[in-house]
Amino acid sequence: WYHDNLTRHAAEALLLSNGQDGSYLLRKSNEREDLYSLSVRGKDSVKHFHIEHTGTSFKFGFNEFSSLKELVTHFANQPLIGSETGTLIVLKHPYPRQVEEPSIYESVRVHTAMQTGRTESDLVPNAPSLGTKEGYLIKQGKIVTNWKTRWFTLHRNELKYFKDQTATEPIRALDLTECSAVQFDYSQERVNCFCLVFPLRTYYLCAKTGIEADEWIKILRWKLSQIRKQLEERNTTLSS
Numbered sequence: 001w002y003h004d005n006l007t008r009h010a011a012e013a014l015l016l017s018n019g020q021d022g023s024y025l026l027r028k029s030n031e032r033e034d035l036y037s038l039s040v041r042g043k044d045s046v047k048h049f050h051i052e053h054t055g056t057s058f059k060f061g062f063n064e065f066s067s068l069k070e071l072v073t074h075f076a077n078q079p080l081i082g083s084e085t086g087t088l089i090v091l092k093h094p095y096p097r098q099v100e101e102p103s104i105y106e107s108v109r110v111h112t113a114m115q116t117g118r119t120e121s122d123l124v125p126n127a128p129s130l131g132t133k134e135g136y137l138i139k140q141g142k143i144v145t146n147w148k149t150r151w152f153t154l155h156r157n158e159l160k161y162f163k164d165q166t167a168t169e170p171i172r173a174l175d176l177t178e179c180s181a182v183q184f185d186y187s188q189e190r191v192n193c194f195c196l197v198f199p200l201r202t203y204y205l206c207a208k209t210g211i212e213a214d215e216w217i218k219i220l221r222w223k224l225s226q227i228r229k230q231l232e233e234r235n236t237t238l239s240s
Contacts, residue, residue: 001094003027008048015041015095018132022092042089133219140204157227177227182220
């Protein structure tokens with residue numbers, strides 16, 4: 001979870017795109033050679049905290065630690081600091097430097113396919129699911145083929161869509177293990193469209209921009225490739 005020369009902007013983009021409440025990473029500070037920055041995601045924002053390396057210890061506020069591991073262990077068990085909203089921030093999920101995820105963030109340099117992300121196993125048994133995405137897409141209806149804007153969330157192997165971003169219950173949850181293909185679609189009288197092919201139905205979706213449609217396609221295709229990979233590994237294990 002140490003990201004060396006990652007910039008403040010890139011750290012925010014990574015944690016907001018792929019992290020969750022309590023995700024954190026450490027990077028070099030641009031201000032001084034002896035400073036590090038701890039970037040931590042709260043509910044919907046990223047906070048940055050200075051850590052000073054004295055040569056023999058790491059100073060954070062009034063606390064001093066002999067190692068970074070000691071610092072992380074300390075703040076994994078008690079709040080790091082209160083945010084402006086009164087929410088307490090705790091270090092829960094280390095954001096690993098090398099992770100399996102699609103490289104779709106143009107402003108962020110992402111390390112890909114090196115390991116599955118088991119880091120700091122004493123704090124968190126499994127790394128968080130990194131291949132997540134959410135946003136508004138325009139979806140074609142099944143019976144009445146009109147188009148409606150829906151809020152979509154992608155987490156693990158489920159693509160859910162809601163009436164809007166404030167809705168708590170999804171209209172439907174699509175199991176990506178049953179999806180056979182994701183591709184651009186040019187059959188509709190709309191731009192920036194793509195489709196998801198399922199056994200009983202093909203879902204047609206449109207994004208606001210071509211870049212956004214491309215991002216959805218890339219991350220969904222990556223999900224399908226991971227599902228196939230896991231299935232092949234399971235079959236190999238069973239056959240042996």
